Amino acid sequence: MSRQTQTALLTSRPTTIRCEDGYVLHGSSWEPRQAAIPATTVIICPALFVRQRFYARFAGYLAGRGLRVLCLANRGMESSLAAEQRPWNHKLQHWGERDLPAIIARARHDNPGHRLFVVGHSMGGQLVALSKASHQLDGIITVAATHAWWGHWSWPWGLGILAWYGGVAPLLGRGLKVFPADRLNLGPDVASPLVRDWARWGRHPDYIFGPFGMEPRMDSYPGRVLAYSFTDDERLGCRAAVDALHQHYASADLTRRHVDPAELGLKAVGHFGYFRQQTGVELWEETLRWMA
Secondary structure: OOHHHHHHHOOOEEEEEEOOOOOEEEEEEEOOOOOOOOOEEEEEEOOOOOOHHHHHHHHHHHHHOOOEEEEEEOOOEHHHHHOOOOOOOOOOOHHHHHHHHHHHHHHHHHOOOOEEEEEEEOHHHHOHHHOHHHHHOOEEEEEOOOOOOHHHOOOOHHHHHHHHHHHHHHHHHOOOOEEOOOOOOOOOOEEHHHHHHHHHHHOOOOHHHOOOOOOOOHHHOOOEEEEEEEOOOOOOOOHHHHHHHHOOOOOOEEEEEEEOHHHHOOOOOOOOHHHOHHHHHHHHHHHHHHHO
C-alpha cells in the first residue's frame, strides 16, 4: 500500500479537551493502526486564520507512519469559537499559556511513555513556549513561525504589515465580538480580541517579549527545535523574522532550515506549502527523520 493510500484511509475522530479554566477546545485526533517504535504523539498547533481541516492530510500522513496526532482549534477560533456556551475574555497569549498545556496534559494522560512533539504553524509556532508545559516536549517543529514585528520585513512587505497592524486589523475588529475573517476570505472567523492582541504585539519591536504580560520560556527550553522558513515566503514569513524568534531558543538543540523550493524540485512552497501533500511530502519525511 502506498503512503498516499495510507493517508487517505486514516481518518480523524472528533476530540474535545477541557482546559484548566473550563474552556473546551474542539478538534480531531488520528490514531495509527500500528504504533511506530518508539511510540510518538504529535500535536499540531494551527496558525491564526487557518482552518483545522487544512492540516488533515499532514496529520493523516503522520498517522499512516505510526504516529498519534492531535489537532485542536484554539480558543476563540473556528469550531472552538462556535461551541462557546458563554462569553469569554479572550487573549491570544492564552493559546500558549492555557490551551497547549491542556493538550499536552491530555496527550501524556492518554499515552504515557510516548515521545511528544509539537508542529506549530506560523502563530501556532510562535506561542509554543509561553508555558513551562513546553519543557515536557521532546521536540518542537516550527513552520514559518516569526517574531512578527513589522520592522523585520523589507520594503514593501514591512509597510503592508504595519498598515495591517496599525489600521486595518484594529478597525475591522473594533466593536465586534467576532472578526469577520470568513466574510473577508481570510479563513475561519476568530474572536476579535485575538486579532487586536496580534496587531498590538506586532507594532512593538520586542513583539511577544514586550510589555504585554507574557513570560516566554524559550531561553530555558532544553529540547530539540527544528525551524523551517522558505525563500519564497518573504511576504508572511521572511527569514529575518523567523531568525529573530528562534534566537531566543538559547538552551535548545536548534536545527534551522531555510528551504529553497528548487532543492525539492518545486516551483513554490511559501507560507502554506509545507502542509500541502502535493508540495510537502519530502519535508514531512525530513521531519520524521529528525524526530527519529
